[in-house]
Amino acid sequence: MQMYLAGDDGIATDWHFQHLAKYAVAGAGCVFTEVLPPEPRGRNTHWDLGIWDDAQIPALSRIAAFIEKTGAVPAAQIGHAGTKSARQRPFDGLQPLGDDDAARGEPPWQPAGPMSEANVEGYHPPHALSPSEIHQLVDDFGKGARRLAASGFRFLEVHAAHGYLIHSFYSPISNRRSDAYGGDRSGRMRFALEVAESVRANWSDEFPLSFRISSIDAVVGGWDLDDSLIFVRELKSHGVDIVDCSSRGVGAANSMARLEKEGKSLEEGYQVPYSEYLRREVPIPTIAVGLITRAEFAERVLQDGRADLIALGRELLYNPHWVLHAANALELETKWNDWPPSWNWWLERREKLGIKRAE
Numbered sequence: 001m002q003m004y005l006a007g008d009d010g011i012a013t014d015w016h017f018q019h020l021a022k023y024a025v026a027g028a029g030c031v032f033t034e035v036l037p038p039e040p041r042g043r044n045t046h047w048d049l050g051i052w053d054d055a056q057i058p059a060l061s062r063i064a065a066f067i068e069k070t071g072a073v074p075a076a077q078i079g080h081a082g083t084k085s086a087r088q089r090p091f092d093g094l095q096p097l098g099d100d101d102a103a104r105g106e107p108p109w110q111p112a113g114p115m116s117e118a119n120v121e122g123y124h125p126p127h128a129l130s131p132s133e134i135h136q137l138v139d140d141f142g143k144g145a146r147r148l149a150a151s152g153f154r155f156l157e158v159h160a161a162h163g164y165l166i167h168s169f170y171s172p173i174s175n176r177r178s179d180a181y182g183g184d185r186s187g188r189m190r191f192a193l194e195v196a197e198s199v200r201a202n203w204s205d206e207f208p209l210s211f212r213i214s215s216i217d218a219v220v221g222g223w224d225l226d227d228s229l230i231f232v233r234e235l236k237s238h239g240v241d242i243v244d245c246s247s248r249g250v251g252a253a254n255s256m257a258r259l260e261k262e263g264k265s266l267e268e269g270y271q272v273p274y275s276e277y278l279r280r281e282v283p284i285p286t287i288a289v290g291l292i293t294r295a296e297f298a299e300r301v302l303q304d305g306r307a308d309l310i311a312l313g314r315e316l317l318y319n320p321h322w323v324l325h326a327a328n329a330l331e332l333e334t335k336w337n338d339w340p341p342s343w344n345w346w347l348e349r350r351e352k353l354g355i356k357r358a359e
């Protein structure tokens with residue numbers, strides 16, 4: 001999850017270290033970095049981390065090494081914000097950067113996209129990427145993957161969802177190009193598949209590669225689950241091992257924004273059906289994500305064969321020890337076994353003494 005707390009150099013700080021380290025200490029099987037753009041133009045904000053420069057490797061290596069030491073898998077995510085670049089941070093307003101932002105040291109830049117029209121109303125008109133610029137970006141993704149392998153990550157995911165650059169190419173809502181990177185579905189998928197190939201070639205053969213996709217656009221005339229089925233089959237044949245099943249994001253500030261605007265509430269595990277369908281029909285291992293907050297529900301999704309991995313976002317912001325509590329609730333382990341010894345010795349004794357915790 002993006003923290004929006006780096007400088008313009010995109011280098012991870014102690015904040016990012018503690019943010020990710022704590023989930024690893026607290027029993028997560030795998031911990032992902034926030035999305036790392038392979039060029040500065042692909043940042044959401046001035047405050048994003050990045051992977052466009054070798055100077056970004058040491059701080060990420062420190063994070064990966066610590067996560068690995070806890071027994072968790074250090075994972076990285078690479079992606080490009082595309083037409084959603086050059087914005088304020090969510091807690092500063094999430095609006096496109098303007099004159100006031102420039103005056104306080106955050107000037108806008110021109111985002112890049114499939115077309116010169118913004119896919120969110122009011123956003124900066126993007127630069128429509130030429131085929132040779134697309135080739136350059138495909139190459140940049142490969143170089144980013146190489147840096148992430150050198151940083152010690154053991155799992156890599158390409159962010160191709162939520163209306164960001166790769167998604168904006170495959171969605172018919174945001175891509176109305178008529179060249180080789182637009183037109184029919186295979187033209188619109190071309191950029192994603194070239195990125196998959198480039199990343200696979202520069203990432204380790206030994207470690208898995210995942211793609212996070214928007215399984216549906218949830219917009220009339222948009223990308224749907226049948227498109228995703230064909231897309232994921234293609235991704236698989238281009239070296240992708242796992243698909244992370246998210247949704248939405250084209251034409252909205254973020255994937256939640258449209259739902260909020262339409263006053264629709266989301267139900268627990270609302271994206272699990274996409275994971276279930278793609279896992280069965282492709283077939284391919286999947287990650288289920290989105291409003292999964294209860295241990296019993298997460299475990300049921302796995303036991304029912306609806307996903308291979310469960311990803312949590314906001315619930316971990318609320319409760320970083322969620323995984324340890326889940327193991328206790330499900331009685332997967334002798335109660336305190338999974339907890340770090342420096343903690344469990346005390347907690348087990350406290351429990352035996354019958355001391356009540358504050359709820």
Ligand SMILES: Cc1cc2nc3c(=O)[nH]c(=O)nc-3n(C[C@H](O)[C@H](O)[C@H](O)COP(=O)(O)O)c2cc1C
Nearest residue numbers: 001002034035159289290291292311312313314315
């Ligand atoms: C603060 C914040 C930052 C996020 N940053 C990313 C990101 O860098 N990459 C990504 O793929 N998704 C990102 N997301 C989306 C989450 O990964 C996740 O898909 C979404 O929050 C739904 O899952 P949840 O209900 O468990 O939070 C972010 C979400 C939040 C709340």
